[in-house]
Amino acid sequence: MLKHLWTSLKMLLILTVLTGVVYPLTVTAIAQLLFANKANGSPIISNGKLIGSELIGQQFDDPKYFWGRPSAISPTYNASASSGSNLGPTNKALIVAIKSRVATLQAADPDQHSPVPAELVTASASGLDPHISPEAANYQIPRIARLRAIPEAELVGLVERSAQGRLLGIWGQPRVNVLKLNLALDELRSSRTNPRGSGSAGVIDSH
Amino acid sequence: MGADLRESEFSPSDKKWGTHEFHLFDRRYHHVRCVDLFDLHSVKRGTDVMIDMAWIQFSLYLAALIGLAKPLGVYMAQVYEGNIPHPMRWLSGLEKAIYQLTGQGKSEEMSWKNYALAMLTFNTAGFLFLYFLQRLQGILPLNPQGLPAVSPDSAFNTAISFVTNTDWQGYGGESTMSYLTQMVGLAVQNFVSAATGMAVLIALIRGFARKKMETVGNFWVDLLRSILYILLPLAVIWSVVLVSQGVPQTFDRSMTAIVVQPASTRVFSEAGPTKDAQGQIRAEQTIAVGPVASQIAIKQLGSNGGGYYNVNSAHPFENPTPLSNFFEVLAILLIPAAFCCTFGVMVKDRRQGWALLTVMSIIFAVFLVIGYSFESRPNPLIAQLGVDQPIGNMEGKETRFGVGESVFWATATTAASNGSVNAMHDSFMPLGGLVPLVMMLFGEVIFGGVGSGLYGMIAFVIVAVFVAGLMVGRTPEYLGKKIESFEMKMALVALLVTPFFVLSLTALALMTSAGKAGIFNSGMHGFTEVLYVFSSAANNNGSAFAGLAANNFFYNVTLGLAMFFGRYWIAIAMLAMAGSLARKQKIPASAGTLVTHTPLFIGWLIATIVLIVVLNYLPVLALGPVIEQLMLNQGMMF
Numbered sequence: 063m064l065k066h067l068w069t070s071l072k073m074l075l076i077l078t079v080l081t082g083v084v085y086p087l088t089v090t091a092i093a094q095l096l097f098a099n100k101a102n103g104s105p106i107i108s109n110g111k112l113i114g115s116e117l118i119g120q121q122f123d124d125p126k127y128f129w130g131r132p133s134a135i136s137p138t139y140n141a142s143a144s145s146g147s148n149l150g151p152t153n154k155a156l157i158v159a160i161k162s163r164v165a166t167l168q169a170a171d172p173d174q175h176s177p178v179p180a181e182l183v184t185a186s187a188s189g190l191d192p193h194i195s196p197e198a199a200n201y202q203i204p205r206i207a208r209l210r211a212i213p214e215a216e217l218v219g220l221v222e223r224s225a226q227g228r229l230l231g232i233w234g235q236p237r238v239n240v241l242k243l244n245l246a247l248d249e250l251r252s253s254r255t256n257p258r259g260s261g262s263a264g265v266i267d268s269h
Numbered sequence: 270m271g272a273d274l275r276e277s278e279f280s281p282s283d284k285k286w287g288t289h290e291f292h293l294f295d296r297r298y299h300h301v302r303c304v305d306l307f308d309l310h311s312v313k314r315g316t317d318v319m320i321d322m323a324w325i326q327f328s329l330y331l332a333a334l335i336g337l338a339k340p341l342g343v344y345m346a347q348v349y350e351g352n353i354p355h356p357m358r359w360l361s362g363l364e365k366a367i368y369q370l371t372g373q374g375k376s377e378e379m380s381w382k383n384y385a386l387a388m389l390t391f392n393t394a395g396f397l398f399l400y401f402l403q404r405l406q407g408i409l410p411l412n413p414q415g416l417p418a419v420s421p422d423s424a425f426n427t428a429i430s431f432v433t434n435t436d437w438q439g440y441g442g443e444s445t446m447s448y449l450t451q452m453v454g455l456a457v458q459n460f461v462s463a464a465t466g467m468a469v470l471i472a473l474i475r476g477f478a479r480k481k482m483e484t485v486g487n488f489w490v491d492l493l494r495s496i497l498y499i500l501l502p503l504a505v506i507w508s509v510v511l512v513s514q515g516v517p518q519t520f521d522r523s524m525t526a527i528v529v530q531p532a533s534t535r536v537f538s539e540a541g542p543t544k545d546a547q548g549q550i551r552a553e554q555t556i557a558v559g560p561v562a563s564q565i566a567i568k569q570l571g572s573n574g575g576g577y578y579n580v581n582s583a584h585p586f587e588n589p590t591p592l593s594n595f596f597e598v599l600a601i602l603l604i605p606a607a608f609c610c611t612f613g614v615m616v617k618d619r620r621q622g623w624a625l626l627t628v629m630s631i632i633f634a635v636f637l638v639i640g641y642s643f644e645s646r647p648n649p650l651i652a653q654l655g656v657d658q659p660i661g662n663m664e665g666k667e668t669r670f671g672v673g674e675s676v677f678w679a680t681a682t683t684a685a686s687n688g689s690v691n692a693m694h695d696s697f698m699p700l701g702g703l704v705p706l707v708m709m710l711f712g713e714v715i716f717g718g719v720g721s722g723l724y725g726m727i728a729f730v731i732v733a734v735f736v737a738g739l740m741v742g743r744t745p746e747y748l749g750k751k752i753e754s755f756e757m758k759m760a761l762v763a764l765l766v767t768p769f770f771v772l773s774l775t776a777l778a779l780m781t782s783a784g785k786a787g788i789f790n791s792g793m794h795g796f797t798e799v800l801y802v803f804s805s806a807a808n809n810n811g812s813a814f815a816g817l818a819a820n821n822f823f824y825n826v827t828l829g830l831a832m833f834f835g836r837y838w839i840a841i842a843m844l845a846m847a848g849s850l851a852r853k854q855k856i857p858a859s860a861g862t863l864v865t866h867t868p869l870f871i872g873w874l875i876a877t878i879v880l881i882v883v884l885n886y887l888p889v890l891a892l893g894p895v896i897e898q899l900m901l902n903q904g905m906m907f
Contacts, residue, residue: 066390072371073489074394074461077496081460081567082453085501086518089508089563093518096509101518103558103586105526114526115556117515117585122530131668141556142523143444144580146665146693148816150794151648152897154906156664156696161654177657184651184664187583187675187692193668197659232325234591235660235671244529 106241115141119192120241125170126209127247128194128202130240131181132163135189147185160184171205193237196225212250220246323641323673330595330677331630334602338626341603342610348498349471349491349615357498364497371489378484381848384472385841387488388465392432392837395458399428402454403446412447413522419445426825431455433836434462434718436568436575436688436811437828439820444579448520448559455575456564460504463571464495466720469840470608473724474615476847477748480855485847499604500571507566510596515589516562524556561586569600572718574688574811582678582691583667594670594691598678601687605716608723616748620866625726628874629715633684636715640704641676643898644697650906665696676701683708686718688811695790695798695814699897702797703890705812709804710886711878712767718809721836724763724843730865731760731846733877737863746862749855759846763839768885770807770831775800775889783823789816792907793900797893802828807835 093101104116114120121139122129133139134147149156163183168174179198199221207214224243228234347354353361379387403419406412419427423439430437436459440446446455468491475485512518530552561577565587568575582588582597606626613622647658661672670678675692682689683705694705708715714725730747735757738745745752778784778799788795798814805812806828813819819828856862864870900907 063386063390066387067394069371069373069387069489070391070394073367073391073492074398076367076370077461077493078398078453078457081496081501082457085504086452086456086560086563089505089512089566090518090520090560092505092509093512093562097512100515101512101562102521103517103519103524103556104515104589105524112524112526113529114554115524115586117589118554118556119585120528120530120554121552124530127530139554141554143441144578144584145441146580146583146696146815148693148695148789148814149664150695150790150792150816150897150907151662151664151698152650152792152794152901152906153790157650157654157906160651160656164654164656177655180647180651180656180658180660180663181668183654183656184662184666187665187667187690188578188580188585190585191667191669192585195668197657228322229591232322232329233595234669234674237668241529248529 106245108245114241116239116242117192118241119186119190122240122244125205127244128199128206128238128240129167129182130194131186131191132159132183133189133191134185139190141190144188144190146187146189149185171202171208174201174204176201192239192241194240196221196236196238199225199238199240199243206247210247216250217247220250321645321673323645323671323676326673327634327637327641327677330598331634333599334606335626335630337599337603338606339610341607342612342622343614345499345604345607346611346614348494349611353498357502360497364493367493368489373487373489377487379487380483381472381485381844381851384485384488384847385844388469388840388844389837391461391488391492392465395461396428396432399431399454399458400424402450403427406447406450409447409449411449411452411520413520414447416445416447419450422822422825423820426829427455429829429832430811431458431573431575432462433809433832434466434571434573434686434721435806435809435832435836436573437806437813437832438575438579438811439825439828441579444557451564451577452560456567459564459567459571459573459575460496460500461492463500463567463573463719464492466572466718466724466840467495467499467604467608468492468720469843470720470724471615473727473843473847473850474612476850477616477750479851480853482851483848485844485851500567503570503600503603504563504566507570507596507600508562511562511565511593514593515586516565516593517558517586518560518562519558520560521558524558526554526556528552528554558586565597566600568689569597569687570604570719572601572605572685572687572722574682574686576689580693581689583693585667588691591669591674594674594678597689597691598674598681601678601681601685601689602716604719605685605722608720612723618748618866621748624866624871624874625723625730627871628878629684629726631871632711632715632875632878633680636684636704636708637677637680640680640701641673643699643704644676644701645672646698648698649901649904653904662696662698662701665693667691676704679705680708681716682812683810684711684713684715684717686713686721686808686810688805688813690812690815693815694801694812695794695816699794699797699894699901702801702814703894703898706797706801706804706894707882707886707890709801709808709810709812710771711882712764713808713810714878721809721840725839728760728763728839728843729878729881730874731756732764732881733870733874734863734865735760736877737873741863743861743863746856747865749858750850750853751856755849756846759842759849762842764881766838767807767835770834771800771803772885772889774803774807774827774831778803778823778827781823783821784827787818787821787824789818790907793893793897794907797897800889800893803831806831809836 403424578584609626613619645661
């Protein structure tokens with residue numbers, strides 16, 4: 063028994079050094095050498111300032127922007143405390159939340175009569191989902207085109223260019239990165255001579 | 270509700286959702302759905318219409334798994350038998366050095382009792398170390414966020430959880446554990462708890478392979494070889510693949526970004542809004558990073574499942590792309606599947622290993638199909654609000670994975686005792702959520718944990734062989750060993766301990782206000798949350814219906830006990846069985862010997878497993894997810 067105890071302590075110490083120190087440091091060295099940008103969280107830098115990570119969604123609730131998945135974190139898209147809603151499929155609170163999100167989307171664009179794509183009204187698992195489906199982006203085009211005075215066709219092209227297909231045609235879902243799409247959208251605006259902030263009217267609470 | 274929406278603008282095919290009645294196994298429903306898909310989406314989705322890509326994904330996952338099981342399984346058998354394959358021999362110097370440092374002779378064989386004692390002593394040391402590391406993290410280095418000490422009950426729960434390979438997490442990783450705790454505490458236990466399970470399995474396999482011997486191997490040798498030659502090399506490969514997909518691996522502190530949408534209604538940091546050069550209000554987003562990839566790799570490979578972030582592999586940093594998802598979900602089942610082949614090689618009859626792998630794959634595939642068929646349907650309560658759900662229930666799922674890859678993960682992670690998630694199981698449809706629950710209630714033997722899955726499966730095999738023996742009136746045998754009353758007792762101890770803890774603790778929680786206080790969703794779903802958490806803990810899975818508030822004294826203690834007994838009671842029973850089997854003579858096969866690799870036996874084993882699970886759990890399953898599904902079909906909410 064005592065012998066096992068002594069061996070246990072020595073073994074634990076050695077394995078802690080091996081798997082708790084040598085292993086993560088080796089992986090960090092390889093990672094920083096081969097994929098430094100990704101290993102550091104895929105940051106997006108604009109004009110010398112960090113404006114986000116390619117992989118982490120941000121809150122968009124201004125009607126001039128494409129909106130992403132509803133986030134169940136409080137405050138929304140808080141990337142230091144991820145969480146899903148955990149609402150069950152028969153929970154009244156879920157149905158009430160979705161009903162209010164549908165109403166918000168329709169209030170932002172009363173002329174849009176298509177069914178609402180599920181991703182725009184259901185909370186993501188992480189609360190940080192950076193993507194929506196191309197259908198969910200297309201659904202928002204008329205609103206953004208109107209508020210930004212950009213022809214719809216141009217936005218359709220933008221969504222098409224930003225969309226990612228399945229890996230090898232098999233894995234994953236077709237999707238659009240909302241943050242990158244909105245950055246491209248702002249580029250589109252600044253490359254035109256549109257006055258700034260033309261549609262900054264009401265910011266609508268998506269909850 | 271929603272009548273105002275329903276009557277207005279939606280296309281005729283959508284109206285069906287509002288008025289159609291749903292039934293549990295409704296063929297009309299399927300018919301309607303196919304027509305509906307075709308009408309609605311043939312234009313939008315193009316080629317996706319005719320084939321559901323999920324079926325192709327599922328088939329390829331399983332093909333990759335079974336394809337890799339053989340080479341890895343043979344390699345592992347060589348490692349445990351001491352013939353380290355050539356490419357890995359350079360590590361044997363390190364192995365020898367560690368034996369010298371710990372004063373262990375490599376050849377020193379142990380009786381089963383000695384083996385069990387070594388395992389328990391080692392795990393106790395790990396438990397104490399992890400407990401005090403969490404309690405002291407506030408004054409220890411590598412804590413750039415300045416996180417305080419973990420509370421005593423949470424530290425107790427977490428220490429048991431990681432030492433038993435459960436990796437249930439009552440806390441949110443990024444906001445609770447310092448880099449030091451994650452690295453030298455949690456990540457180390459990810460390796461050693463996995464290796465403990467692997468060692469116990471190897472001892473049991475030796476029980477079958479040996480004859481007239483008093484010993485079952487050396488715990489330290491089996492432990493060290495599992496880590497050095499199997500877990501570490503795979504973890505390094507997986508880490509690098511994950512980083513290449515965008516999983517962070519850094520020791521820098523969190524990043525603070527100025528978000529893109531100006532004048533947001535929300536403020537992302539407690540410090541409040543900041544203003545840029547033009548005086549415009551901008552919100553900040555604090556993005557937690559860290560040495561993530563190295564921990565994710567081993568938590569997937571070692572059937573641990575304890576994530577770096579609160580939402581585990583649903584977090585875009587833990588699982589950023591479909592490729593990272595493929596590797597992570599493959600890693601969940603890889604070693605458990607390969608162990609079937611290792612077993613076949615070590616008992617010198619590979620067909621026995623394939624038979625067990627076939628049993629696991631069949632049960633897995635059946636439940637995968639059931640889960641997907643329920644989860645890929647729209648939630649009727651949501652559909653009647655005018656929401657288009659072409660791929661099914663998306664609440665609590667990530668866009669990049671959709672429904673198919675979320676259901677595959679959920680089934681794999683609960684079949685194996687992994688417990689990591691890439692979607693929120695609490696938000697699954699009632700019978701979609703039943704699948705991960707049932708996979709755990711199988712006792713984590715459908716692939717199961719690394720090592721623990723196969724030794725649990727062997728307990729079922731013993732029972733199946735015994736019952737078959739009773740039917741034909743012969744002394745039951747398995748792999749040339751007589752199965753006698755001692756083996757049966759140990760097998761039953763292993764099979765009955767988890768139902769005992771699952772059912773009695775669920776009952777206790779539902780009868781006490783402390784237990785009921787944690788429930789988040791009301792109605793049947795709340796009952797399922799409690800049943801799920803004890804199933805997860807007692808079977809050392811660690812996944813959650815995460816709505817349940819379980820980081821409190823009642824759940825930290827009861828779950829801690831469930832994890833402790835669920836792990837060691839079974840492990841010790843299996844080691845005792847190993848000792849008893851190793852002493853026995855091998856009986857040559859005769860015409861009357863029950864053949865244990867044929868389709869007949871495979872079917873019989875499946876029937877035995879299903880029967881035992883049904884007898885134990887059918888009433889509670891009926892009270893939880895089944896009633897909830899029936900209520901949902903009636904349009905009821907809670």
